[in-house]
Amino acid sequence: GAGVSQSPSNKVTEKGKDVELRCDPISGHTALYWYRQSLGQGLEFLIYFQGNSAPDKSGLPSDRFSAERTGGSVSTLTIQRTQQEDSAVYLCASSSGAAGWSYNEQFFGPGTRLTVL
Amino acid sequence: GEDVEQSLFLSVREGDSSVINCTYTDSSSTYLYWYKQEPGAGLQLLTYIFSNMDMKQDQRLTVLLNKKDKHLSLRIADTQTGDSAIYFCAESVSGGYNKLIFGAGTRLAVHP
Numbered sequence A: 001g002a003g004v005s006q007s008p009s010n011k012v013t014e015k016g017k018d019v020e021l022r023c024d025p026i027s028g029h030t031a032l033y034w035y036r037q038s039l040g041q042g043l044e045f046l047i048y049f050q051g052n053s054a055p056d057k058s059g060l061p062s063d064r065f066s067a068e069r070t071g072g073s074v075s076t077l078t079i080q081r082t083q084q085e086d087s088a089v090y091l092c093a094s095s096s097g098a099a100g101w102s103y104n105e106q107f108f109g110p111g112t113r114l115t116v117l
Numbered sequence B: 001g002e003d004v005e006q007s008l009f010l011s012v013r014e015g016d017s018s019v020i021n022c023t024y025t026d027s028s029s030t031y032l033y034w035y036k037q038e039p040g041a042g043l044q045l046l047t048y049i050f051s052n053m054d055m056k057q058d059q060r061l062t063v064l065l066n067k068k069d070k071h072l073s074l075r076i077a078d079t080q081t082g083d084s085a086i087y088f089c090a091e092s093v094s095g096g097y098n099k100l101i102f103g104a105g106t107r108l109a110v111h112p
Helices: none
Strands: A005-007 A010-013 A019-024 A031-037 A043-050 A065-069 A075-079 A088-095 A112-116 B004-006 B009-013 B018-024 B031-037 B043-050 B055-058 B061-066 B071-076 B085-092 B100-102 B106-111
Touching (some): A005 A088, A019 A088, A019 A112, A031 A075, A043 A065, A043 A075, A043 B100, B004 B085, B009 B018, B018 B031, B018 B085, B018 B106, B031 B061, B043 B061, B071 B085
Antiparallel strands (some): A005 A019, A019 A075, A031 A043, A031 A088, B031 B043, B055 B061, B061 B071, B085 B100
């Protein structure tokens, strides 16, 4: 009965380095979301995966950001050439992926706190 | 565009009621949500309301929706110190799936 897990919980990196953040969704959930929470800000949508469909990447802030979801389960968010403004908490969520407008709760992981020095 | 706004801070005395307000812009939103975030933890869904409802009550929580004014509120009765957290309002937006737009969050501080 594990929830959404994310790793690492904290990541400190130097400006210009690449980082990978991992998300393990709830087993059986077909929908997966990445959000970014900057200090004092709300959650900013980044990307959405649903099954085998093409992901909605409309929230990715730049081409330095990319995400993959292998085998419809685990997802990795990659930030290349990190900048100080990338410092934030990156949250992953999953849901059962019910189609259309039906109620579809998103379950959130604890997040990865990224600090770019 | 899509936008959700909330006041950033609310302070209440233990035992009083708390009312957290939110305004949203997407008139096609079908569900509106309240999430709670405690320090160092992820977001936890508190409650939600379908857009054809005006009110929903769940124990100490009451959600009011004024669709005409695009205004959503969360009332917490008999507020306790354990209710201290950040509360996020979110709306689902058009697009065929459950994409959520979140407000910046209201930090609720409960004092004795």
